[in-house]
Amino acid sequence: MIAMTRKEYNQCVDDFADAVYRFILKSCHNPALADDIVQDSFLVLWEHVSEIAHAKAKAFLFTTAYRKLIDTFRHEKKNADIENIRPENYYTETSCTDLNEILEEVLNKLSPIQKTVVLLRDYEDYSYREIAEITGLSETQVKVYIFRARHWMKSFIRKPELIL
């Protein structure tokens, strides 16, 4: 296995820090928590820098960040079973003026696991297999979550053709 050099690690910081931060922030809506998780994720990456190849660093970072996010949620007892969370717990009423804002608002109504897979798919364009590796789900489960989330978002907007 080709280990990462310090220069490659610093390159990972430049390339992936923003993406990991956006993903975690959109998932938890807590900038301080997102900052902590990003810091911890890169710390873990540095600790295992001799074991991880540069090409695998992105997946490792997202996997680590996602697991830390889940651990935080479970520790705070927000989600006893993360797959069965009630979406209305994350509902926030805001006035949206454009499509992106509407989609963000609808995204917040998804369950955490659905929200996670949708963010990984749309933000980072990960394949189903990569998302399955990050989240620990099977590839079929990832597909089902994404399909159900897409259908739910369309039905929630009711008449998306009026917005698009």
Added chain:
Amino acid sequence: MNIDNDNYRLQPPSLTYPHKNQLKKDELHACEDYYAIAWAEGTLTSQDRSDLQRSSRRQLIEQQAAIYQKLKIKPDSSLRYKAKNRLYRPDKQRLLLKYSLTAASCLLFMALGITLWYRTPSMSGQENQLILLPPIEIETMELPAIPQQTPVASSSAIPTMTSLPSAVPPKRIPVMTKKELPVGQIEATPLDIPRNIQINALSPGDAELILSENAIDWKPSKNRFRNLPLFSSVIQTGKIIAERLKTAVTNEDFYPSHLK
């Protein structure tokens, strides 16, 4: 001839359909708008495409797929992680240089602080400070003799002058040090005879001040301006001189006998 028709019955074939599994629908296909979402996701299988080709709802599914494509969330590029500097790992040489500079700066500030602390004079120490008085030089100055006055014609308005004392040989006046000189008791020297008067004068120097013993025991006042040693000494010296003059003027021995 007897023909058995049962011998000519057709036998059922053992053939099976090889693509049976493709016809099965999994949980994914059970999702509503599966074909439209799969089309938007780009995950249509070959079987899905062939099904769509044969479907009468192909045009509707295509429209739905376009809607699903637009409902994808786009990342907010304005969201950036601002604390990247804390994530970088500098090389060991830079770390060593950084820590060395930090340690050197701390030592420099400490040394500067200690130096300034010891250089600053403390007000409480002034009581114990030794005031060095400039050395005293003894000079001899010759005074001219005052001529004897001729007696004036007697008149009731003019007082009668008594005879002046005879000249006495000059004598050396003993030198009195600052400590021996009693305050307020300056002995006047007669003016009618020439005599050498020893004057205790301060040696030329920067401090042209007369410092008495009281000045040594002087303590600083609360006034910040008067706390300066130079000004306080001047002020106190002026006060002492004024007191001496006042006392001397009121003393009858201060004037010569002919002026009493």
